[in-house]
Amino acid sequence: MTDTISQAWQTPHRRYNPLRGSWVLVSPQRTQRPWQGEVTKRPTEEALHYDPACYLCPGNTRAGGHQNPKYTGVFAFDNDYAALMPHSPDVPASETSPLLVADNESGRCRVLCFHPDHSLTIARMKVDDIARVVKAWTEETRTLGAMPEISYVQIFENRGAMMGASNPHPHCQIWATEHVPEEPLKELSWQKIYQTANNACLLCDYLKIEIERAQRIVVENDSFVAVVPFWAVWPFETLLLSRRHFGSFEDFSAPERRALADLMKRLTTHYDNLFEVSFPYTMGFHQSPCDGEPHPEWHFHAHYYPPLLRSAEIRKFMVGFEMLGMPQRDITPEQAAQRLRDTPEKHYAG
Numbered sequence: 001m002t003d004t005i006s007q008a009w010q011t012p013h014r015r016y017n018p019l020r021g022s023w024v025l026v027s028p029q030r031t032q033r034p035w036q037g038e039v040t041k042r043p044t045e046e047a048l049h050y051d052p053a054c055y056l057c058p059g060n061t062r063a064g065g066h067q068n069p070k071y072t073g074v075f076a077f078d079n080d081y082a083a084l085m086p087h088s089p090d091v092p093a094s095e096t097s098p099l100l101v102a103d104n105e106s107g108r109c110r111v112l113c114f115h116p117d118h119s120l121t122i123a124r125m126k127v128d129d130i131a132r133v134v135k136a137w138t139e140e141t142r143t144l145g146a147m148p149e150i151s152y153v154q155i156f157e158n159r160g161a162m163m164g165a166s167n168p169h170p171h172c173q174i175w176a177t178e179h180v181p182e183e184p185l186k187e188l189s190w191q192k193i194y195q196t197a198n199n200a201c202l203l204c205d206y207l208k209i210e211i212e213r214a215q216r217i218v219v220e221n222d223s224f225v226a227v228v229p230f231w232a233v234w235p236f237e238t239l240l241l242s243r244r245h246f247g248s249f250e251d252f253s254a255p256e257r258r259a260l261a262d263l264m265k266r267l268t269t270h271y272d273n274l275f276e277v278s279f280p281y282t283m284g285f286h287q288s289p290c291d292g293e294p295h296p297e298w299h300f301h302a303h304y305y306p307p308l309l310r311s312a313e314i315r316k317f318m319v320g321f322e323m324l325g326m327p328q329r330d331i332t333p334e335q336a337a338q339r340l341r342d343t344p345e346k347h348y349a350g
C-alpha cells in the first residue's frame with residue numbers, strides 16, 4: 001500500500017499546509033533520474049574550543065565594552081544590537097491614509113549561549129548539556145512572558161554561514177514582542193479554526209496520522225516525534241512535535257525536557273550525517289502566545305528549515321516561481337524522510 005501511495009505521488013501535485021493555510025507545489029518527476037551521489041565531503045573543520053576574537057566565548061569583551069563572565073554552562077544576555085526596544089516611543093500619528101498603517105512594537109532581544117566551548121553544535125553536545133539549555137529556554141519564556149507588554153516569545157537558532165549566522169559559537173536568539181508575529185499568528189488562527197470545527201487539536205490529529213503511516217518520521221522518543229511534514233517546503237524541512245498536548249516550555253515535565261534534548265541531538269546528527277557536514281539551518285520553537293489569553297488550541301512544536309538540497313554546496317533557492325507564485329519542491333517529503341532516517345545515529349565526526 002505504501003508503494004502505491006508513493007507511486008501516486010510521482011507526478012506534479014500540490015499539497016496543503018493546514019497550519020498556515022498555504023500550498024506547496026511538489027514536482028517529484030524532476031528528480032526521478034537516479035541520485036548522482038555527488039556528495040562533496042569536506043574536511044572536518046579544525047576544532048577551535050576558544051576563539052579570542054569571538055564575542056560569545058567566556059571572558060571575552062563584547063561590543064560596547066561588556067565583558068562576558070567566565071561562564072561554564074549556559075549564558076544569556078540582552079543583545080547589544082537589539083532589533084527591539086523595551087519601551088519604544090509612539091509612532092508618529094501624522095499619516096492619515098488607511099493605506100499607510102504603522103503601529104508601535106516594543107520588545108526585548110536576548111542572546112543565549114548554549115555552551116562555553118566555541119566548537120560545539122547541538123549535534124555534538126551531551127544530552128545533559130542540551131537539557132540545561134532547554135531549562136534556560138523555560139526560564140527565559142517564563143521571565144519574558146510575564147512582562148505585561150510581551151505577547152510572544154520567539155526562540156530561534158541560525159546555524160551556519162549559509163543561513164547568515166554571524167558567529168559559529170553555539171547560541172540562539174530570543175525575541176520577545178508586544179504583538180504575536182506573522183507566522184505564529186497565522187498558525188494561531190488555523191489551529192483555532194480547526195479546533196472549533198472538529199473539537200480536537202490540529203497537531204494532535206496530524207501526529208496520529210504520521211504515527212499510523214510511519215512514512216515521514218525521522219526520529220522519535222517517548223515524548224517527541226520529528227517528521228518531514230506532508231506539506232514541507234524546504235527539501236529536508238522537519239517538524240518536531242510533542243506527543244502530549246501542551247503549549248509552552250512552561251508546561252514541560254523534567255523527563256520531557258530531557259527527551260527534547262535527546263531528540264534534538266539525534267535529529268541534528270542525522271542532518272550532519274546526510275552530507276557529512278555541519279548542516280546549516282534556521283530552527284525555532286512555536287509555543288503558545290503569552291498574551292494573557294488561554295490557548296487550548298496551541299500545540300507545542302519546532303520547525304527546522306535547512307537550505308541544503310543535493311550536497312554540502314548545493315542549496316535550494318526560493319526565487320522565480322517561488323517568490324512570485326508559490327513554493328515548489330522536487331524530492332518528496334517521503335523520500336527526504338527516508339534519506340534522513342537511513343543515515344547513521346552516530347555522528348560522522350565521532
Ligand SMILES: [Zn+2]
Pocket residue numbers: 050051054055056057058117118169
Ligand atoms: Zn566563541
Ligand SMILES: [Zn+2]
Pocket residue numbers: 201202203204205244245246298299
Ligand atoms: Zn495537540
Ligand SMILES: [Zn+2]
Pocket residue numbers: 187286301303
Ligand atoms: Zn509553527
